[in-house]
Amino acid sequence: MHERNGDLGLKVQMLEQELKEVQRDREAIKNLAPTVAEFPEPADLLNQLRARRKKSKADPDDMKAVLDILAELGT
Template sequence: MKAANKQLAEWDTELNQLHERNGDLGLKVQMLEQELKEVQRDREEIKNLAPTVADFPDPADLLNQLRAQRKKSRAEREDVEVILKILSS
């Protein structure tokens, strides 16, 4: 009987330790969930403030516009494509 009581007391102690640890983990989970909500909210705000990506015209159209303004332009279509790639990155 003493051995059984001793075993029960040990288990009770272990159980109390597990409850304390789980309580701490539960609190930590709540804190992390709150932090995640705040980060997601901030992310949406930043996303809304970020400028939209520019939509560039077709290189051939851009080259035609350039030549309309500067008749003697030496730019080639390939040059315009490279410029657009640089601007996109």
């Protein structure tokens, strides 16, 4: 019985060490992940578009849709 408890204790120690390594690796990966992009407001984006393309027929809803698509691509 004591031998079995010793084996279980060793197994617990090994699992705890493995968990610490996984958590450390996960934190390192999280730090390497790109940050979420900051997008302008749809109205600001529309103004920028119209400054470059005077005859643009886009509206604020179009700009919101574009920003939504970009946000989905980033996740």
